[in-house]
Amino acid sequence: MKPAEHNVERCGGASATPPSPRERPRVARRPGGRWLGAAMFLPAILYVVAIIGVPFLMAFLYAVGDVRVGSVGYHFVGLENFRSVLHSPAFRRSLFNSVIFTVGSQVLVIVGAFTLALALRDKFRGRGVVRFLVMLPWVAPVSLGAIGWKWILDSLYSVINWLLVAMHLFRQFDAPQWLGEPKLAMMSVILVHTWHVLPFSTVILLAGLTAIPRDIPEAAAVDGAGFWRTLVHITIPMMRPILNVALLFGIIFTFTDMTVVYILTRGGPYDSTQVVPSLAFFTGILGGDLAEGAAISLFLVPILVIVAYLMLRVAHRAEVT
């Protein structure tokens, strides 16, 4: 990001004269060095193959076969599963829900995280404590947090409703069913997920904010810019690469996540909060139709590949500018 460093890099990269022999780094070429290198690399490759490669391949094989839980044979059925998934209303519904879930929570996360980061940048009494509290939802296990939220939003024991009733905003048996009405359920799921991933984005954005040299906003203040002008014309543009990184990470975390949905609503009511990963899980694991579940989850791949590609490009651009 810093111009000076890049000039140096650029000069280094583009210099026409080869480095003198004395400067050239000496690599010790021991016999067997190549094998040693490969051996050192092997665990990492094995790890990736075992954890990512094999399941991915299995998913692919399942998706083009007719495997069910407990079935013995395997028949190749080509793209049959994909066709049936594409035609299934449940899948279309969940894809739509996934988009709502992701867009909704990411808008909240980016706005919220940016606000928090701005607030936590300046020194104030107890900043350390507040920073710690903000981090808590991220370090606490999701399932634990989500179960807490399930109680908070429960139809009978909801603390929120108890408060609303106590404040005479609602009557006892007329209070909102946070997880029972389609629109409210989607909202609740989005909010709880936002609560969970907010700290991560906040930390990323905070790092980005503190990387802006202090005298840039000061120069803006002397130049006559107020808070909003500095924010819109200086801070946000300078944060663009970091904002993109936070957003793309957030999209991946959100699009592939089903914990919150699974614990809070199990996709209900009437599939109104069913997202693609949870549908894959319910169909493939609980419903026993491994092939179709695999096909559903494979639909995530092209989307995530695009996001990952964008992410790499953005990261690269952040380096160059």
Place this chain on the structure above:
Amino acid sequence: MAVVETRGLTKVFKEGQLGAVNNVDLVTREGEFLVFLGPSGSGKTTLLRMIAGLEQPTAGEILIGGNVVNHLSPRERRIAMVFQSYALYPHLSVYNNIAFPLKAQKIKKELHREKVEWASSLLGIGGLLDRKPRELSGGERQRVALARAIVREPTVFLLDEPLSNLDAKLRASAREDLEQFHKRIGTTTIYVTHDQVEAMAMGDRIVVLHQGFVRQIGTPKEVYDDPADTFVATFLGSPPMNLLESDDVVVGFRPEHFLPADRLREGSRIPLRFRVTYLEFLGAERILYGSLAGSRFEEKEVLSRLPAAVSEAFQVASVYDFGVASESLRFFDRQSEKRTQPKAIAWQ
């Protein structure tokens, strides 16, 4: 144009510690080029930042154009500041960097281009308007920062070591440019530097700072010829003033006044024997390092600075007859280090 005034201005960063700026009183004059000079850590930047409104004073008042501005934000003080790092907006083109203050102060859009062109041509960067700051050299960045500062025609200019990031050659020409530039626009300017040569060359007046205290305010000639205390005497001038302790006074004389005896008028000269230990030939002048010999100041180290016009040859380890004109002597109190009246002291 406005006058900047500070009254008892103090900044203490950590309670109980010595202040970074202590009880500073000063008044600029209309259109003057005032230099804050002091070693690193002497509080120059802190003082400047308080005037700009970027730092809240612990005590004291700041007045701009006769009004107390302590509680005004930087934007309300209508000053322009050039930061040591230039603080250009890295994502904006040079044009938009220079136009930013115009936009921020809601100056009519139609005037922007005209004003940016005026400022950039004044600084000779008209051809760089489409570039980004990272595509500029250090000198060009400095000019962009200056252009951004003058574009809205501020009442006061604050410059924090604007030349310290430039190499020596560029610095000399940039100094010249800055002086020309100040002559042309005539805006009251406060200029911070730790470089005494820069301060002497550019300042109408110099404020010498040390540990947050103002040691002296005066024209370059005043602070050089009549330093208010031993700190100013040794901080200005290169090589610094020779100081000799005698009872309760300190006697000082500049190396260029410590000359071979035959160069001085007989009546007023104080003869001293000088043992040369080291010679430096600098082209236009020579610096002789050595110590006094055969007086009560035996072994005291002193320097002599001889112009090229003095052509005698000097040998290392030899002793010569040197001297100082008595009117070139400066006297300081040994306790307070402050300037005192000339005193007769025993030299032998």
